[in-house]
Amino acid sequence: MSASKPKLLAALLVLAAACEGVTPPRLDQIGDPCRDFGQVCVDDNVVLRCEAGVRVASDCDVVCAERGPAYVADGCELPVPRSMEPTS
Amino acid sequence: MRSLSQLVWRRGPVPRTIRGVSPTTARTALAASLLSLGPVTGCGSELPIQYETEHLRIATDFDHPLCKGDLVALERIISTVEDELSVKMKRVTTVYVWDDDHWHFGPNENCSATALGCINYSTSTIWTSREMLEHELVHAVVATPSLAPFFDEAIADVYAGRQARFGDTAPTANAGTSWLTADRQVGRHFIRWLREQWGAEALGELTRAGGDSFKAFRSVYGVSIEAAEALYFEEAPYGYPSMYGCDGPRLTEQSAGVAWADVLDLDCGAGEDTRVGGIGMSVHRTFVVTEPGFYTFNLDADWFDIFRCSGPRVDQAPLPGEAWEDAPLHHSAFPSGGYQHYYGRTVRDLYLEAGTHDINIGLLGHDQGTARIAIWPSSGAQPATPG
Numbered sequence: 001m002s003a004s005k006p007k008l009l010a011a012l013l014v015l016a017a018a019c020e021g022v023t024p025p026r027l028d029q030i031g032d033p034c035r036d037f038g039q040v041c042v043d044d045n046v047v048l049r050c051e052a053g054v055r056v057a058s059d060c061d062v063v064c065a066e067r068g069p070a071y072v073a074d075g076c077e078l079p080v081p082r083s084m085e086p087t088s
Numbered sequence: 089m090r091s092l093s094q095l096v097w098r099r100g101p102v103p104r105t106i107r108g109v110s111p112t113t114a115r116t117a118l119a120a121s122l123l124s125l126g127p128v129t130g131c132g133s134e135l136p137i138q139y140e141t142e143h144l145r146i147a148t149d150f151d152h153p154l155c156k157g158d159l160v161a162l163e164r165i166i167s168t169v170e171d172e173l174s175v176k177m178k179r180v181t182t183v184y185v186w187d188d189d190h191w192h193f194g195p196n197e198n199c200s201a202t203a204l205g206c207i208n209y210s211t212s213t214i215w216t217s218r219e220m221l222e223h224e225l226v227h228a229v230v231a232t233p234s235l236a237p238f239f240d241e242a243i244a245d246v247y248a249g250r251q252a253r254f255g256d257t258a259p260t261a262n263a264g265t266s267w268l269t270a271d272r273q274v275g276r277h278f279i280r281w282l283r284e285q286w287g288a289e290a291l292g293e294l295t296r297a298g299g300d301s302f303k304a305f306r307s308v309y310g311v312s313i314e315a316a317e318a319l320y321f322e323e324a325p326y327g328y329p330s331m332y333g334c335d336g337p338r339l340t341e342q343s344a345g346v347a348w349a350d351v352l353d354l355d356c357g358a359g360e361d362t363r364v365g366g367i368g369m370s371v372h373r374t375f376v377v378t379e380p381g382f383y384t385f386n387l388d389a390d391w392f393d394i395f396r397c398s399g400p401r402v403d404q405a406p407l408p409g410e411a412w413e414d415a416p417l418h419h420s421a422f423p424s425g426g427y428q429h430y431y432g433r434t435v436r437d438l439y440l441e442a443g444t445h446d447i448n449i450g451l452l453g454h455d456q457g458t459a460r461i462a463i464w465p466s467s468g469a470q471p472a473t474p475g
Contacts, residue, residue, distance in 0.1 A: 021237070021266025024257035024274075033321035035254035037405045053322075 030057050039063070045073075135184050135194075143177050144225075149186040149194065150218070153454050155356040157363040157371070161332075165222055168331070169229040169247050172283075173292035177229045179212040183221070191217030209233055222248035234298040238262040242275025243295060246283070246331065251423055252276040253327040260317050263302040273423075280328045281320055284401065327402040327419050334397035334418070334446045336361065336372035339461070342471035345378030347464040349471040352389075352449060355456040370450035375463065377445060382437040382466040385430070389459035393448040395427040396441055414438040415445055437466050 027033060028040070034050035041047050046057050060073035135147035141159050143166050148154060166177055186194035191204055198215035199206035205216030205224045209231060214224045226244040235243075238259070246252065255274035262270055283291050286309060294301055294308045305313040339348040354362045356369045363370060368390060374397070377383075385392070395418045402419045411420040413428070415438060420426035427448075430438075451457045460473045 021269035022264040023269045024261035024265060024271050026256045027258060028256065033254075035324075035326040035405060037407075 028055065030055055137182070144181055144183055146183045146185065149184075149190050151187075152364055152367065153356060155362045155364045155369050155454065156358055157361045160360050161363065162222070162225060164332075165225055165247060165249070166229050169226055172247075172288035173230065173243075173295050174289070175230055175232075175292065175296065178231075181212045181214060181225075181228045183214045183216070183225070185221055186215075186217055188217050188219050191219075195220075223250075230295055232295060232298045235295065236263070236299075236301045237267045238265050238270040238275050239279070239294070239301040241267065241270055241272050242279040243291075245272060245276045246279050249330040249332045250276055251327060251330055251419060251425060252280040253419075253422055254324060258317060259320065260302070260313055263300075277324065277327070278317075278320060281324045282316075284328070285319075325401040325403045326405050327398075327422075328400070329398040329402065329418050330425060333425065334374055334444055336374050336446060339373045339375045339447070339463070340474060341375075342462075342464075345376060347462075347468070347471045348375050349462040349473045350460070351473060351475050352459045352461065353456070354449075354451050354459060356454040357456070359456075364454060365448075365450050368450045368452045369454055370448045371459075372446055372448050374444055374446050377440045377442050379465070380440060380442045383440050383463055384466045384470070385435045385438065385461070385463050386470060387433060387449065387459060387461045389449045389461065390452045391429065391431050391450045392435075392461075393427045393429050393450075394438075395425060395446055397444040397446055415440050418446070 028048070030048065032055045033053055034055045035053060036050050039047045039049040042057065045060050047060055047063060048055055049058055049063075050056075051058075064071040064073045135149060137145045137147050139146040139148075139154055139159060141163050144159075144162060146154065146159075170176055184194055184198075194215045195203045195205050195217055205214065205220035207214045207224050207227045212228065214221075214228060216224045223244045226247040227240070229247075230240070230243060232240070253273060254277055255271055257271040257274050259274055259278040262274065265271070279291070282294075290308055294304060297304045297308065302313055305311075305316065309316060340350045341347070342349045350373070352371055352373070353359065354369055354371055356362050356364065359371070361371050363372075370393075394415045396415050398417055398419045402417075406417065406420040410416055411426045413420075415428060416426045418425040418427070427446075447461075449459050449461060451459060462471055462473055464471050
């Protein structure tokens with residue numbers, strides 16, 4: 001392979017990338033700006049949510065407490081009424 | 089505001105029927121792509137020209153006509169873009185429009201396999217689905233194909249009347265994106281914020297400059313796009329409503345802020361505010377509720393759509409269930425505006441919040457007719473309709 005072929009291949013790859021365009025990264029990390037009401041589970045205890053325009057991590061128990069005493073955390077799910085807790 | 093006296097409503101022969109692809113295939117393809125392309129080379133179309141306005145020659149694939157109000161609205165978009173961005177639509181543009189269920193026959197054949205619409209700048213020709221008509225029209229007026237796709241597509245969406253919401257990527261992260269990868273939700277919101285923050289004149293300057301708007305940003309706005317983005321992240325609202333909503337004439341009040349009664353003339357061929365709505369035609373009106381509560385509607389029309397108007401900016405994300413209210417806020421659905429649809433002559437006990445409401449009153453058919461409407465508090469007496 002001549003030395004010019006890798007350069008040509010690289011140039012073609014750059015051209016192809018320019019045509020397809022880059023994909024912008026999502027703003028889904030702690031500290032990123034946001035405006036939504038959405039909540040995304042990180043694990044069984046932590047959710048990411050939007051507070052005052054900034055993405056923050058919140059403890060699931062805190063989220064449930066905000067909804068009132070009738071709610072408890074149930075892993076990475078929406079809070080469920082306390083009456084639906086497993087009994088055993 | 090430009091006079092629309094030159095606008096001609098002329099309906100030509102019924103367009104040919106195109107066959108060959110099932111609606112299911114069309115819907116699948118539609119779901120797979122919501123793209124609109126910029127400049128392309130097309131091979132023309134056989135649809136006959138049916139309508140001519142000051143700036144447009146229009147052929148459609150629909151089973152129904154366009155009403156005069158639709159043509160007025162298209163010319164209004166052209167004049168808005170021209171006035172705000174200081175550009176001029178230099179040539180009459182030929183527009184081929186396909187029903188959204190048939191979009192693949194037109195844009196697909198003339199643009200690309202995934203496009204919902206496109207424009208050929210050299211021949212001033214648009215091929216588009218109905219959904220993307222206004223968007224492509226803005227491209228035709230702006231006519232700066234060298235613009236970075238992120239800005240070009242967003243400007244077309246905003247001036248086409250799309251709503252805008254805060255998105256999931258940073259505007260500056262869209263440098264280097266293409267027609268395919270540019271985050272249009274973010275683009276719409278950022279462009280709308282720029283317009284509200286620093287005015288349409290600067291936006292027009294950025295548009296006319298063409299080229300890489302990310303690099304040209306500082307020369308127009310006096311700050312880097314990174315600094316502008318920081319301010320945007322800090323203070324931009326959740327969303328903006330369409331530029332064109334909620335500006336219909338007011339219904340006649342019978343009791344200030346609580347009761348209305350009116351007689352509306354609908355005329356698809358001659359009514360400047362009569363627009364087509366599928367198998368019918370409709371007109372928009374507005375009314376301002378001062379006393380929230382339950383209201384009764386009585387009409388001799390066939391249907392009405394209603395929503396509560398947002399302010400110039402929407403700071404709060406919609407609450408769960410907001411879109412299902414009796415008269416939801418316009419921004420409660422996305423990307424199209426939210427509304428509730430009602431049939432029947434009498435609809436009782438719709439709960440209306442205080443504020444401006446938009447009501448779209450429809451009749452079946454595309455000819456002409458009269459609709460009487462009365463709205464009053466459910467606990468009170470029906471007001472007399474004028475005439």
